[in-house]
Amino acid sequence: MAYNLLKGKKGIIFGALNDMSIAWKVAEKAHEEGAQFVLTNTPMALRLGDTDKLAEATGSLIVPADATSIPDLENVFTKTLEHFDGKIDFILHSIGMSPNVRKKIPYDSVSYENYLKTMDISAISFHKVIQTAKKFDAMNEWGSIVALSYVAAQRTLFEYNDMADAKAALESIARSFGYIYGREKHIRINTVSQSPTLTTAGSGVKGIGGLMDFTERMSPLGNATADECADYCLTLFSDLTRKVTMQNLFNDGGFSSMGMSARAMEMYNKSLDCRDCHDHPDNYRIDK
Numbered sequence: 001m002a003y004n005l006l007k008g009k010k011g012i013i014f015g016a017l018n019d020m021s022i023a024w025k026v027a028e029k030a031h032e033e034g035a036q037f038v039l040t041n042t043p044m045a046l047r048l049g050d051t052d053k054l055a056e057a058t059g060s061l062i063v064p065a066d067a068t069s070i071p072d073l074e075n076v077f078t079k080t081l082e083h084f085d086g087k088i089d090f091i092l093h094s095i096g097m098s099p100n101v102r103k104k105i106p107y108d109s110v111s112y113e114n115y116l117k118t119m120d121i122s123a124i125s126f127h128k129v130i131q132t133a134k135k136f137d138a139m140n141e142w143g144s145i146v147a148l149s150y151v152a153a154q155r156t157l158f159e160y161n162d163m164a165d166a167k168a169a170l171e172s173i174a175r176s177f178g179y180i181y182g183r184e185k186h187i188r189i190n191t192v193s194q195s196p197t198l199t200t201a202g203s204g205v206k207g208i209g210g211l212m213d214f215t216e217r218m219s220p221l222g223n224a225t226a227d228e229c230a231d232y233c234l235t236l237f238s239d240l241t242r243k244v245t246m247q248n249l250f251n252d253g254g255f256s257s258m259g260m261s262a263r264a265m266e267m268y269n270k271s272l273d274c275r276d277c278h279d280h281p282d283n284y285r286i287d288k
Ligand SMILES: NC(=O)c1ccc[n+]([C@@H]2O[C@H](COP(=O)([O-])OP(=O)(O)OC[C@H]3O[C@@H](n4cnc5c(N)ncnc54)[C@H](O)[C@@H]3O)[C@@H](O)[C@H]2O)c1
Pocket: 014, 015, 016, 017, 018, 020, 021, 022, 023, 041, 042, 045, 065, 066, 067, 068, 093, 094, 095, 096, 097, 121, 148, 149, 150, 193, 194, 195, 196, 197, 198, 199, 200, 201, 202, 203
């Protein structure tokens, strides 16, 4: 159901690769809510992915860009401002990639060349996007910038590897730049920390199936889907959240506040040799 939440708003959406991408869902829903936007991704992603279909369905312009390249980003902002003949109201940064994760190199033996790429693509690109937007004075006052994060920024989750460090930096950039851009132009900057989600990037994390089962069991509301993440992002682009800035906002069904749940405990106890347990699991009451 559409509420016309983004009627008349214009933006740039980074990172829609295919119909599983979180950015794809954001684009579809932003279109339903009355927004217009430019879509951008790397030339390779545009060749291998389906972004052209999304552009056709939403009537959007595509501008290729590697988000680590300042000249590419300058081109995105130049073309966007020309295309709309004016400023924009929102930016979605939905970009992540770790060569160490991709090559399954463990955290305690990462290649530093890869590590620097992880940081540049997954975190510093956010700084570059915001700095370029500011340099071009591309945003209307009270605009909104959102990047996607993950709880591994705060807590260690095995196998998330150097992406955890990138997400911690990403969230810090939202705070540091949120102060400056907020003070000067009333632009708000937030990160949304999303549940594990089966997308192309998500599938690259080793053991994603087990992780999703664990977080589903741990979260009182269950894992948030990509669609639900998009719904949340739209509220942050809308005028309903004008004073929300410099926050990392969890869209994770409650996972980040949990220590242990009945459903996870049940699973854990099943895998124990209970004869050796001091506290037999039958002593626990499992509600669901
Ligand atoms: N899937 C999950 O479990 C999950 C959970 C929490 C947060 N996130 C975050 O959500 C965001 C979107 O990921 P997704 O899950 O939709 O996967 P996805 O693979 O669909 O999207 C990742 C995007 O990053 C783009 N990208 C990679 N390198 C780039 C570069 N140099 N310049 C520009 N774009 C580049 C890819 O082309 C792709 O479109 C990422 O920041 C990811 O870390 C994902």
